[in-house]
Amino acid sequence: MLEGNRVSRISVRGFAVASATAVTTVGAVVGVASGSEQGTAGTVEATAADSTILADIPTGQSVQAQTASLTQQADTQSAAAASDAKKAVEESARKQAAKDAQAKKDAADAKAKKDAEEKAKKEHEEKEKEASRSGEHDGLADLSAKSSYSISEIKAMAQQIVPGDQFQCFSNIVNNESTWNYKATNPSSGAYGLMQALPAGKMASAGADWQTNPATQIKWGLSYMNGKFGSPCGAWSYWQAHGNY
Template identity: 65%
Template sequence: MSRISVRGFAVASATAVTTVGAVVGVASGSTLPANDNNDTAAAPDTTLLADIPTGQQAQVQTASLSQQADVQAAQADASAKKDAEAAARIQAAKDAKSKKDAAEAKLKKEREAKEAASRSEARSKISYTQQSSYSVSQIKAMAQSMMASDQFQCFSNIVEHESGWNYRATNPSSGAYGLVQAYPGSKMASAGADWQTNPATQIKWGLNYMENRYGSPCGAWSYWQTHHSY
């Protein structure tokens, strides 16, 4: 909006009033008094700012508001774009981590499977002289010789709960048999035909089962503690 000098406006208004009065006086036959100070009379203030017509002022205001809206819209778009790019980077990082974790998990599973197969092959070559009976200490010694030392306690916990280290233990309800209570007991034939009388054969089968299904005896024991079965 344009600014108008208040002083200039007052002088211009007074001049206009005087001029109107003079015109009225002449029209009525009155004589205008002489103005001795005509040469020194104060001239109207000509330092007024250029006025902008009311209609144009509205146009200027509208254009200004439109320009401000455009600037704000541009800023909002830039901010939204920046946020979207940041969100995309975060999501890309998450996706990359998920892919990496999945790949590592796959490799770990494959490595564990190979190791389990290697251990199973090594166990299959272990043989013990067949006896008519075995003590608990003898059976435990067999088990310890077939697995890593950090896995024996987990294996022992399961066997203790399942059979109490009795290689001839039979569940009267289900028919589960042996140290690890295989169900049915005949499953253990895959480890040896002497599965009913040889605890070493039962241990081999039990370890293979635990490793293939739970990754290790400790993995099986962790599951057992929650479900009381494995």
């Protein structure tokens, strides 16, 4: 049993601890001073080359026991530091892995979105192309039937139905065939309408109102030019060479 709170103070100089490798070096002990006869605390001093560490150790323990106690404390602290360092490294690795995974996911999502947009754009372009070839156009639904139409109204219809890069060629043919008169009739052959279809009744394939609706005639004419000549411009080239199409 220790008597009261009597302790000896040990001063160890050169007590160095390498935390990373958990290697502890303790300085050499150079002297021990014992307590006085009255039981006062004595001082044991161990000197070495570097730092100084002070610790209160119960009086009566041997220098070896005191040194072992300090070594154990240093080892415990070193182990705790190594554990903290390991946890920090693991946490940093975890965060980096999560960051990399998120970046990979974002890149995949961006690519999927881009691919979907390109696919939708391509499908839209194909539909527009097909509509142009068949003479169909979204604006056609807004062309209500009337008892009569002016040339400007008929041309406006054609501009809605015929692709922009083909309109001038289409217009050249219609202007030469009927001067944009949708009721024009050839008394000799019976050719009829804007494109002077012969026989006239074949325009019924585009609609039953082919005799009175310029839009139906334009739709039929575009389909005819695309089917026989590839496009209105192809039909116009043929017309220039032969005087008909």
